[in-house]
Amino acid sequence: MSWLKSRITRVSPVSIAVAATAFSAASLFVVTDVIQLLGASADTGIMQMTASAGAPGPSTDATSAIAWRSGGAFSLALLVSGLAYRRREAPEPAPTPKADPSTLIAAMPFGVACWTAEGKLVACNTRFATRVGERKTLTPGMHYSDVVHAMIQNGTMAPVHEDVNDRLLELHRPDGATLLFEERPLETGGFVTLVMDVTESRRTTTMLASIREEQRELARRYHEEKLRAEAASRSKTSFLAHLSHDIRTPLNHIIGFADMLHEQPYGELGDARYLNYVEAVKGSGERLLGFFASILELAELEGGRRDLRSEQFTADDLLLTVLRRFSSQAQRAGLTLGLGGACHGLLNADRFALERMVGNLVDNALRFTARGGRVTLAAYAANDGVVLEITDTGIGMTEERLAALSQPFVFGDSALTRDREGSGLGIAISRAIAEASGGHLAIDSRQGLGTTVAVSLPLAEADAARAA
Secondary structure (H helix, E strand, O other): OHHHHHHHHOEOHHHHHHHHHHHHHHHHHHHHHHHHHHHHHHHHOOOEEOOOOOOEEOOHHHHHHHHHHHHHHHHHHHHHHHHOOOEOOOOOOOOOOOOOHHHHHHOOOOEEEEEOOOOEEEEEOHHHHHHHOOOOOOOOOOEHHHHHHHHHHOOEEEEEEEOOOOEEEEEEOOOOOEEEEEEEEOOOOOEEEEEEEOHHHHHHHHHHHHHHHHHHHHHHHHHHHHHHHHHHHHHHHHHHHHHHHHHHHHHHHHHHHHHHHHHOOOOOOOOOHHHHHHHHHHHHHHHHHHHHHHHHHHHHHHOOOOOOOOEEEEHHHHHHHHHHHHHHHHHHOOOEEEEOOOOOOEEEEOHHHHHHHHHHHHHHHHHOOOOOOEEEEEEEEOOOOEEEEEEEOOOOOOHHHHHHOOOOOOOOOOOOOOOOOOOOOHHHHHHHHHHHOOOEEEEEEEOOOEEEEEEEEOEOHHHHHHHO
16 A cells, blocks of 8 residues: 555646546446446336346346446546656755855955956955955955055065966065965956965975075085095005105115125124114114005005905915914914804905905904903804904904094004004005905904904805805
């Protein structure tokens, strides 16, 4: 029933009225037809008595005719109802109240003003009036040119962008504020003006541009100073190389003649003290020769003029060779020179240069370690290289002294009364050799505890392939 009721409610009232009229007419036609048939049968004497009930009734042919005419009437009524069927029209929605343009404009978070095609003000919000500076005098009907004239009196206006659908203007005020005006056409005619305060954005943009300009200037100055420093370093290296080479020749003569005088090939010198003087001259000459040899070596390494050979050897053999070389020196100084465990790391480098590098580090450790101390040589192999470590229990260094130690001619000890032999180039030469061999040198030191120098070197290709 509920389904039938829902279907009926969807039918138009006109369709229901037509259907009711059609079926009522069909029913009336059927009733009239039956009455006429019964009256005709009574007049002609066709009525007969039935055998079972004994009641009078129409004949079978008359009943069949009534049924056919009744079916035709109701079919015609159904056809008329179908032709008149129409669904009930949905009720029209209630009209939505139109929003007031002034209310919409007032709710905008920025300044908005609407103008007619003739340039007359239609409406604006308080933010627009405040930005323009004409809050009291800005009224509907005011012309656009008058508003622009008032804005120009409070600053300078410049166009930023303009095309068919958009125009941007900037107003710069004496107090440093910057307003951005954007004007767009309306479909109904006229145009709308949007005002935004972009003061902070412009200040930020100006600041960023200034910072970028300063960065470019600093980068340019840095590049210039870097070129000057590199040129000065090359000049210094070249000067030291030439100076060392020129001084070594007369020094070799001095040492040679001092050695000859000590042998006295042409007779005795006379007083025995002359022999001591000759020994002093020879010793000083040899020290100077070693000093200038170190300068020349450092100049060649820094200038890239030292060609390093490539040969394979183990780190254990390298440390063992250096250990044997400095064993007697360690015994004379009352120190213990030890060797760590084997690492079997295979190196591919200039063996003579690496022996020179490790020898400089061991020599420094022996000279700056007090009697009774210990110096240890060790090597550790990893997947990507070998680390050589020279550790001592010497006087150590402060952070300031450690930072300055990377510069040439700087000594590792801070005691002014200590006898500092050597040129002060040992660490600088060792670092240059490590870097030229594709490695890196690092120093860790604590004053009063000792120093550890670690040199990382790449593995040989065969060892590197097995490690991978």
